[in-house]
Amino acid sequence: MTIDFTFKIGGEAGQGLQSIGYALSKAFAKGGLYVFLNQDYESRIRGGHTFVQVRVRNEPVYTLSEEVNMLIALNKETIDLHKNELVKSGAIIFDGDKIPIKAEDSYYSVPLEKLALEKGGSKIMINTVATGAAMGMLDYDFNLLADVLSEEFGRKGKDVVESNVKAARAGYDYAKENYRGKYDFTIRSLGSSKRMFLNGGEAISTGVIVAGCKFMAGYPMTPTSPILEFFASKARDYNLVFVQSEDELAAINMVIGAGYVGVRAMTATAGDGFALMVEGLGQAGMTETPIVAVVGQRPGPAVGLPTRTSQADLLFMIRAGNDEFPRAVFTPGTIEDAFWLTIKAFNIAEKYQIPVIILIDQHLADSYRTVDRFDLSKVKIERGEILSEEQIRAMGLYNYKRHQFTESGVSPRAIPGTPGCLVVTDADEHNEEGHIIEDAETRTKMVLKRLKKFEGVKKEMEPPKIYGPEDAKITLIGWGSTYGAIREAVDTLRKVGIDVNMLYINVVWPFPKDEISSVLSKAEMSFVIENNATGQLAYLIKSETGREVNEKILKFDGRPFSPTHIVKEVKEKVKG
Amino acid sequence: MVTLKDYEGGPTAWCPGCGNFSILLAVKRALVEMNLEPYQVLIVSGIGQAGKLPHYMRCNTLNALHGRDVPEAIGAKLANHELKVIAVGGDGDGYGEGGNHFTHAILRNIDITYIVHDNQIYGLTKGQASPTSDKGFVTKTTPEGVISLPFNPIALAISLGATFVSRGFAGEVDHLVELIKKAVQHKGFALVDVLQPCVTFNKLNTWEWYRKRVYKLESIDYDPTDRTLAFQKAFEWGDKIPIGVIYKSDRPTFDEQIPALKYGTLVKQKIDPLACEKILDEFM
Numbered sequence: 001m002t003i004d005f006t007f008k009i010g011g012e013a014g015q016g017l018q019s020i021g022y023a024l025s026k027a028f029a030k031g032g033l034y035v036f037l038n039q040d041y042e043s044r045i046r047g048g049h050t051f052v053q054v055r056v057r058n059e060p061v062y063t064l065s066e067e068v069n070m071l072i073a074l075n076k077e078t079i080d081l082h083k084n085e086l087v088k089s090g091a092i093i094f095d096g097d098k099i100p101i102k103a104e105d106s107y108y109s110v111p112l113e114k115l116a117l118e119k120g121g122s123k124i125m126i127n128t129v130a131t132g133a134a135m136g137m138l139d140y141d142f143n144l145l146a147d148v149l150s151e152e153f154g155r156k157g158k159d160v161v162e163s164n165v166k167a168a169r170a171g172y173d174y175a176k177e178n179y180r181g182k183y184d185f186t187i188r189s190l191g192s193s194k195r196m197f198l199n200g201g202e203a204i205s206t207g208v209i210v211a212g213c214k215f216m217a218g219y220p221m222t223p224t225s226p227i228l229e230f231f232a233s234k235a236r237d238y239n240l241v242f243v244q245s246e247d248e249l250a251a252i253n254m255v256i257g258a259g260y261v262g263v264r265a266m267t268a269t270a271g272d273g274f275a276l277m278v279e280g281l282g283q284a285g286m287t288e289t290p291i292v293a294v295v296g297q298r299p300g301p302a303v304g305l306p307t308r309t310s311q312a313d314l315l316f317m318i319r320a321g322n323d324e325f326p327r328a329v330f331t332p333g334t335i336e337d338a339f340w341l342t343i344k345a346f347n348i349a350e351k352y353q354i355p356v357i358i359l360i361d362q363h364l365a366d367s368y369r370t371v372d373r374f375d376l377s378k379v380k381i382e383r384g385e386i387l388s389e390e391q392i393r394a395m396g397l398y399n400y401k402r403h404q405f406t407e408s409g410v411s412p413r414a415i416p417g418t419p420g421c422l423v424v425t426d427a428d429e430h431n432e433e434g435h436i437i438e439d440a441e442t443r444t445k446m447v448l449k450r451l452k453k454f455e456g457v458k459k460e461m462e463p464p465k466i467y468g469p470e471d472a473k474i475t476l477i478g479w480g481s482t483y484g485a486i487r488e489a490v491d492t493l494r495k496v497g498i499d500v501n502m503l504y505i506n507v508v509w510p511f512p513k514d515e516i517s518s519v520l521s522k523a524e525m526s527f528v529i530e531n532n533a534t535g536q537l538a539y540l541i542k543s544e545t546g547r548e549v550n551e552k553i554l555k556f557d558g559r560p561f562s563p564t565h566i567v568k569e570v571k572e573k574v575k576g
Numbered sequence: 577m578v579t580l581k582d583y584e585g586g587p588t589a590w591c592p593g594c595g596n597f598s599i600l601l602a603v604k605r606a607l608v609e610m611n612l613e614p615y616q617v618l619i620v621s622g623i624g625q626a627g628k629l630p631h632y633m634r635c636n637t638l639n640a641l642h643g644r645d646v647p648e649a650i651g652a653k654l655a656n657h658e659l660k661v662i663a664v665g666g667d668g669d670g671y672g673e674g675g676n677h678f679t680h681a682i683l684r685n686i687d688i689t690y691i692v693h694d695n696q697i698y699g700l701t702k703g704q705a706s707p708t709s710d711k712g713f714v715t716k717t718t719p720e721g722v723i724s725l726p727f728n729p730i731a732l733a734i735s736l737g738a739t740f741v742s743r744g745f746a747g748e749v750d751h752l753v754e755l756i757k758k759a760v761q762h763k764g765f766a767l768v769d770v771l772q773p774c775v776t777f778n779k780l781n782t783w784e785w786y787r788k789r790v791y792k793l794e795s796i797d798y799d800p801t802d803r804t805l806a807f808q809k810a811f812e813w814g815d816k817i818p819i820g821v822i823y824k825s826d827r828p829t830f831d832e833q834i835p836a837l838k839y840g841t842l843v844k845q846k847i848d849p850l851a852c853e854k855i856l857d858e859f860m
Contacts, residue, residue: 235834
C-alpha cells in the first residue's frame with residue numbers, strides 16, 4: 001500500500017507545534033517510514049501564526065506536499081487558514097471545548113486541554129495529547145511514540161516521561177475509541193529502521209565537527225544560530241572553542257586569526273550578517289588563510305523577512321569583496337550534501353588556502369528528513385601541505401616564506417610557533433616573505449599566484465548531477481534547497497508523459513561551465529527554478545556559458561517551492 | 577641568548593623623527609629582555625603607520641584589516657595559547673574602527689597585550705582628526721575644530737574591568753620597555769597606550785608638548801591597585817599627564833576558563849572523524 005500522508009500542525013508561536021511535528025516524525029522514522037518535516041514561523045517568540053508540516057511516505061521523500069491529510073489545529077485561525085488545503089477524506093483534529101465549531105465531516109474534536117490536565121497534570125501537555133490523538137486516529141503503533149517521548153524527556157526525569165506518555169496515551173485512546181471506523185486511514189510501521197532524522201543545519205553542524213573544525217566564532221542570526229549553538233554544546237566533549245563575538249566583524253576576524261595559526265575554523269551567519277563580513281572575506285583571500293563561512297539565506301534586502309527562505313544571495317557570494325581572489329561557494333540542497341560538502345569545504349579551504357562559503361537557506365536549515373546514517377569511515381581529511389619542524393629545519397633557519405611562489409600557486413603552510421620559522425602575512429599586498437610591498441612587479445606576480453590556485457580548486461569539483469534520463473527534452477535547473485521539489489516535479493511530469501530531467505548544482509563556484517553548457521546544448525527547453533526575483537542562476541549561466549535559459553520559475557515570497565507549483569508552471573509553459 | 581640582532585628587520589617607511597621608531601625599539605628591547613625568541617611571538621597589527629611595526633622587525637606577523645587586529649589576535653591566541661600574542665595599532669584603528677572589539681576584549685580579559693600608538697591624529701591618511709584628538713583641534717576634516725570630546729581609553733578600560741591599564745610615552749624608551757614587559761607578563765588583557773608625536777601632521781601635540789607634561793607614576797607614591805585613584809589619574813590630562821601602570825587587578829583570563837584549552841593548545845588537537853559516531857547516534 002502506498003503511503004503519502006501530510007500532517008499540518010498549526011497554532012501560535014509558543015504552543016509547542018514543533019514538538020508535535022518532531023515527535024510524530026520520530027515515531028514514524030522509528031517504524032521504518034520516510035519523513036520530511038518543514039517549518040513556517042514568524043519573527044516572534046509568542047503569538048502570530050506558525051505551522052509545521054510532516055510528510056510521511058513508505059518510500060524516500062525529499063520535499064513537502066501542498067495537500068494536507070490531517071490538520072492539527074491548536075487554534076481557530078489554523079482552521080480558517082488551512083482547511084482548504086485538506087484532501088477530501090482528510091481530518092481536522094481540534095479541541096471542541098476551546099474552538100467552538102460544529103464537528104461536521106472531517107472535524108474530529110478531542111478534548112486536548114481537559115485530557116492534558118487530567119492525565120498529564122498540566123496544560124503544557126496539550127501538544128503531547130494532540131500527538132497521541134493523531135497517532136490514535138491512524139492506529140499507529142503507540143509503543144513507537146512512547147519510545148520517542150522517553151528519549152525526548154529522558155533528561156528531565158522519570159516523572160516527566162511518565163506524565164507525557166500518559167497524556168499521549170489519553171489522546172491516542174480517545175481518538176481511537178471515538179473515531180476509528182468513521183476515520184479509516186491507517187499507517188503501519190514497516191519494521192525498525194537505522195535511519196537518522198535531522199535537518200540541514202544539524203547535518204552541517206555534524207559535518208563541521210567530523211571535519212575537525214575546532215574553532216567557531218559567530219553572532220547569532222536566523223537561520224544559522226542553531227549551528228553556533230550545536231558547536232557550543234559539543235565544546236566540552238570534543239575540545240572545541242566557541243566564541244560568541246560582539247558582532248559579525250569580530251566573528252570572521254577571529255576565525256581568520258585561528259585559521260592563520262593552523263586550526264580549522266569557521267563562522268555561520270545569514271546573508272545580511274555576511275554583508276558585515278565581506279571585508280574579512282577579502283582578508284582571508286589576501287592572506288591566503290583557510291576559513292569556512294556558512295551563510296543562511298533569508299529574504300532581504302537588509303533585514304527582510306528574518307525567519308523565511310530565499311535564494312537571492314548567489315551572485316553576492318560569488319562576487320563579495322573588493323578586488324579579485326579565489327573562493328569556492330557550495331550550495332547543498334539535501335541533508336546528505338549538507339554533511340559531505342561541509343567536510344569538503346574544510347578540505348578545499350586548507351588545501352588551497354582560500355575562503356569557502358557554504359550557502360544554504362532557511363528551508364534547508366530548518367527542514368528535517370530521514371536519511372541513511374553517514375558512513376564516517378568514508379570521511380577524508382585533506383589539509384594540504386603543512387611543514388613539520390623537521391622540514392623547517394631542513395630548509396635552514398628562518399628561510400621559510402609564507403607566500404612562496406610555486407607552480408600551483410599554493411605555498412606550503414607552517415604553524416606559527418614552530419622553531420626556526422616565522423609566518424608573516426599581510427592584508428596589504430606583500431612579497432613572498434609576507435612583508436608589505438609597493439612595487440608593480442611583485443604585485444602582479446602575487447595576484448596571479450593567488451588566482452592560479454583556482455585552477456586546482458576547479459579540478460577538485462564533481463560535475464553537477466542529473467536526475468532523470470540524461471537526454472530528456474526538457475531540463476529543470478536548480479541549486480540548493482529546491483532539490484526536493486524539483487526532483488518530485490520531475491517524477492510527476494514524467495508520469496504524465498513530459499520528458500524532463502533535473503540538473504542540480506551543488507557547487508556553484510567554481511562554476512561548472514562545461515557540464516552546464518553540454519546539458520543545455522542537448523535540451524530542447526530549459527528552466528531555472530529559483531527563490532529569487534531576477535533569476536540569478538540564469539544570469540550566471542548566461543555570463544559563464546553564453547547560453548540563454550528558456551524559462552524562469554521564480555518565487556520570492558519567502559516560502560519554499562512545492563512540487564505542484566513547479567509542475568503547474570512547467571505544464572503551462574510547455575503547452576504555450 | 578636572544579639579542580636585538582635577532583629582531584632586526586627591514587627598512588622603514590616612517591617619517592624621520594616619528595615616535596614610531598622609539599616604540600619599535602622598545603618592543604624589540606622588551607622581547608629581548610624577556611628572552612623570547614622571534615618564533616615564540618606573534619604580532620597582529622592593524623592598518624595605519626602603527627600597523628607597519630611588525631614589518632620592521634622579525635617575528636610571526638599577521639597584519640590584519642583596519643581595526644580588526646584585536647579580534648584576529650583573539651582568534652590566534654585561542655588557537656595557540658602558548659604564543660605570546662601582541663596586538664599593535666593606532667588610535668584610529670583601536671579606538672575608532674575597532675572600538676567595539678576593544679571594549680569586548682577588555683570584558684573577556686583575553687590574555688593578549690595591546691599596544692596603541694596614540695598620536696591624536698590620522699597620519700597614514702595625511703592629517704585628519706582621530707578619536708583621541710583634543711576638543712577644538714583644527715585638522716583638514718575639522719576646520720572649525722573637533723566637536724566631540726576625546727576618547728579616553730584609560731578611563732574606559734578601567735571602567736570595563738581591564739586588569740592591566742598603562743600609558744607610556746615614546747620619548748621615554750626605558751620606561752616604555754618596562755611597561756611592555758609588564759604588559760606581556762601580565763595574565764589577561766593588557767593595554768599599553770603610548771603617547772607619540774606625529775612630527776608631520778600634529779603640530780600641537782609635539783615632542784616638546786608631551787615632554788613638558790608627562791610624569792612617571794613610579795616617581796610618586798601611587799598604588800595602581802586602587803581603582804578610585806586610578807580613575808582620578810585616568811582623567812588627569814592637561815598640564816600634567818601621568819605615564820606608567822595606572823591600574824592593575826587580577827581576574828581569571830578568558831582562555832584559562834575554556835575547558836578545551838586545559839588539554840593543550842587547540843592547534844595540536846587531533847582530528848578524528850570516527851570519534852564522532854556518538855553525534856550521529858543522537859539523530860537515530
